[in-house]
Amino acid sequence: MNKVSPLNFTFSRVRWLFSILIFFVGVLVLIFGIFFQEKQTNDIVFLIDNSLSMSALDIEWVGAIRISRLDVAKQYIQKVIEKNSAFHFSLVSFSLVPQVLSPLSDDRDTTLLILHSLETVPYGQPTNIRESLSLFQKLYGNFRGKVIILSDGENTSSSSLSTLSPLSDGVFIGIGTPTGAKITQGYDGDGKARYKEYDGKPVVSILDTDSINKLAGELDIDTAFIKKLSDIESISTIFPIKDSNSMRSILGIFLICMLLSLYASPYTLLKK
Numbered sequence: 001m002n003k004v005s006p007l008n009f010t011f012s013r014v015r016w017l018f019s020i021l022i023f024f025v026g027v028l029v030l031i032f033g034i035f036f037q038e039k040q041t042n043d044i045v046f047l048i049d050n051s052l053s054m055s056a057l058d059i060e061w062v063g064a065i066r067i068s069r070l071d072v073a074k075q076y077i078q079k080v081i082e083k084n085s086a087f088h089f090s091l092v093s094f095s096l097v098p099q100v101l102s103p104l105s106d107d108r109d110t111t112l113l114i115l116h117s118l119e120t121v122p123y124g125q126p127t128n129i130r131e132s133l134s135l136f137q138k139l140y141g142n143f144r145g146k147v148i149i150l151s152d153g154e155n156t157s158s159s160s161l162s163t164l165s166p167l168s169d170g171v172f173i174g175i176g177t178p179t180g181a182k183i184t185q186g187y188d189g190d191g192k193a194r195y196k197e198y199d200g201k202p203v204v205s206i207l208d209t210d211s212i213n214k215l216a217g218e219l220d221i222d223t224a225f226i227k228k229l230s231d232i233e234s235i236s237t238i239f240p241i242k243d244s245n246s247m248r249s250i251l252g253i254f255l256i257c258m259l260l261s262l263y264a265s266p267y268t269l270l271k272k
Contacts, residue, residue, distance in 0.1 A: 003159060010129035013191030017266040042087045043104055043145030046077050048118065051095040051127040054152045054195065055120045059182035068184070069175040072226055073150040074115055076173065079236040081108055081220060087250045088145075094132035098139065107195070122186075128154045129215060144168050146219070152176040153208035166220035172212055172227040174236065 050070060056135035057066040073261050081089055091102040099112045102114045129151060179249050181198040195202040209225070216223045 004189065016145065021198055043090070043143070044080070044084070044188075045053050045090045045092060045104070045140065045143065045145060046080075046151040047098070047133070047147060047151075048073055048077070048091065048093045049127070049129070049149075049151035050093045050120050050125075051154070051156075052185065053127065053152055053156075053183055054156050054175075055096070055184045056152070056176065056181040056186065056205045058177045059175070059226070059229060066181070067229075068120075069152055069199055070118070070120055072175050072232070073173075074118070075229075076150065076226065076232045076233055076236060077110060077148075079232055081112060081194070083236060091115055092136060093118060094129070095127050095134070098130070098132045098136045101140075106263075127154060129153070129155055129211070130163055130164065133164055133215065137165055146170055148173065150175060151212070151214035151223075152205065153210075153215075154205055155208070155211060155217040164218040166218075170219060170221035171194070172216040172219070172221055172223050174207055174209060176205070176207030176221065178207055178209075179228050180204045 027091070027233060034141050048070075053068040054073070055068050057068055059067050059069065059072050061067045077091075080089075086106075088104045088106050089102070089108070090104045091111060092098050092100050092113055095257065101118065102111050105111060105157075133149070145168075147167050149170065149172045151172075151174065153174050153176075181204065182193075182202045184197045186194045187192060197203060207225070207227070212223055212225075226232060
């Protein structure tokens, strides 16, 4: 039987302690990974401003043809839904108060059908984005998914004193242009557009970036802006909702720790 010298015994004991340390590091990484995955959800709620100002035609489509801000919001939402097929989606519209159009569901076809049926409110009731967001937070409680807010940021009511709580994950997407456009309120029998007026003059609605940045700051979320149609593609990819490879990476680290722990075992030394 081979004897281990005191020097080798001391060295093997250090290896043994190192082996145990690496083992527990691997276990802790795995536990953290499982806990982190449980905290994350595959849920996305779209908060869509459908106030009358979202009917403004200031986003260029083809040539001189322009489309409404609401139609741009719909295109963006459809793009996100198509790129994240394993997620659950909910649609909530707001003008003065939020209204749940579609609860969280993985039924993409129904969600898209409801989305494309959404129209702006017909008579231009006051818009209070802050109050709508506050009521949404009360309605959804401690929602852990991603909240995507789409609005031109234009408030026509400032009576709300509601405070907003930070969201766990989200983005406020402003839609419109700094120059703005007239607010379409309907069409005559001959197809001619009727515009909202104030003191006999057409009302021009512009993108209110200051309001959006302020609200996003209180919610502690990112901001982005769609000022032209090509922005939809880029913005739909720069806000990753969840890294699908995160658990795979954690398992990889765990396996590496286990291999290092095995290699550092004093039994490896005794066999030499």
